[in-house]
Amino acid sequence: GAGVSQTPSNKVTEKGKYVELRCDPISGHTALYWYRQSLGQGPEFLIYFQGTGAADDSGLPNDRFFAVRPEGSVSTLKIQRTERGDSAVYLCASSPGAGAYYEQYFGPGTRLTVT
Amino acid sequence: GQNIDQPTEMTATEGAIVQINCTYQTSGFNGLFWYQQHAGEAPTFLSYNVLDGLEEKGRFSSFLSRSKGYSYLLLKELQMKDSASYLCAVRDDWDYKLSFGAGTTVTVRA
Numbered sequence: 001g002a003g004v005s006q007t008p009s010n011k012v013t014e015k016g017k018y019v020e021l022r023c024d025p026i027s028g029h030t031a032l033y034w035y036r037q038s039l040g041q042g043p044e045f046l047i048y049f050q051g052t053g054a055a056d057d058s059g060l061p062n063d064r065f066f067a068v069r070p071e072g073s074v075s076t077l078k079i080q081r082t083e084r085g086d087s088a089v090y091l092c093a094s095s096p097g098a099g100a101y102y103e104q105y106f107g108p109g110t111r112l113t114v115t
Numbered sequence: 116g117q118n119i120d121q122p123t124e125m126t127a128t129e130g131a132i133v134q135i136n137c138t139y140q141t142s143g144f145n146g147l148f149w150y151q152q153h154a155g156e157a158p159t160f161l162s163y164n165v166l167d168g169l170e171e172k173g174r175f176s177s178f179l180s181r182s183k184g185y186s187y188l189l190l191k192e193l194q195m196k197d198s199a200s201y202l203c204a205v206r207d208d209w210d211y212k213l214s215f216g217a218g219t220t221v222t223v224r225a
Contacts, residue, residue, distance in 0.1 A: 004157075031211060042119075042202050042215030043158065056212065091157065101146060101165065104213065106157035 002026070004107035006092050012113045013082055021077040021110045025094030032075050033104060034067055035091040043091050049075060082114045117141045119216035121203050126222045127193055135188045135219045137203035148213060149177050149188045150202040158202055162188065190221070198223045 005024040013019050025032050031050055035043035045059040049069045057067070064082075069075040079086055089111050093104040118140040127133040139147070146165040150158035164170055164179035164186060176189040190197055200220050204213040 033212065035213075035215075040217065042204070042217050043213070045212040045214065048211050050211075059212070101163055103148070103160045103163065106150075106159070108157045 004092055004094055004105055006090075006107040006110050008110060009108065010111045010113075012115060015082060015084060015114055017082050019079050019082060019112065021079075021090050021112070023075045023077070023092030023094075023107060025073065025075070025092070026105055027073075029094035029096055029105075030072070031095045031097055031102070032069060033093045033095075034075070034077050035093065037089045037091055037109070039088075046077070046090075079112075082112075084114045087112055087114045117205065117207060117214035119203055119205060119214060121201075121216040121219045123217070124220045124222070126224060128224050129193055129195060131193050133190050133193060133221060135190070135201050135203075135221070137186045137188070137216060139184050139186070139203070139205050139216075141205050141207040141214060143207045144181060144205065145208055146206040147177075147179055147186050148204040148206070149175075149186075150204060152200045152202060152218065154199075161201075193223045195223050195225065197221060 007022045033048050034046040037043045047057045047067050048055050052072045064080045067077045089109040091109045093106045095102040095104045121137045149161040151161050152158040162177035169178045174191045179186045200218040202218045203216040
């Protein structure tokens with residue numbers, strides 16, 4: 001079975017542009033998470049979905065960031081008016097559920113560079 | 116807020132043992148995870164502790180003391196492939212998100 005996949009693997013964009021990052025979770029996993037990892041740091045939580053709904057978006061840094069998961073599977077993280085400070089690796093993770101002990105399985109990430 | 120501390124770097128010799136400490140102060144606690152991350156790759160799960168004590172899994176062991184807000188990851192019989200970053204993460208509530216430390220980069224020398 002395939003793991004979590006993310007596309008693109010690398011994205012270079014100009015400041016002010018709009019970008020979309022895609023995550024395909026492991027089939028059957030109901031919980032999906034987005035994290036952001038800057039160089040030399042651990043992943044930082046952005047948003048969590050249980051099914052189609054965003055159960056917690058408290059980690060999104062501002063209203064330029066938005067994420068959707070319309071059919072409870074694939075998720076897209078959208079960033080408007082990108083800034084140089086948005087440059088980071090964006091990681092997606094999924095798990096079979098969200099309660100008790102559930103390991104989160106991470107994808108390889110999308111490296112976003114804003115020039 | 117969450118505060119999770121771990122050393123930045125450690126170096127050890129092939130075949131030796133290394134212990135990576137992690138201390139945490141979080142608003143709640145529902146488990147501590149250790150992940151391994153090779154450069155440019157996704158974090159991969161190593162261990163999970165929710166009760167005090169030692170969990171052993173092959174060459175890797177993890178220990179937790181909830182009263183002290185302390186965990187360690189023990190890597191035995193080090194191999195060159197163990198050179199990686201090791202991330203301590205705390206689940207601080209009865210659901211989902213993980214709060215990560217900055218990671219400890221372990222370098223294994225021949």
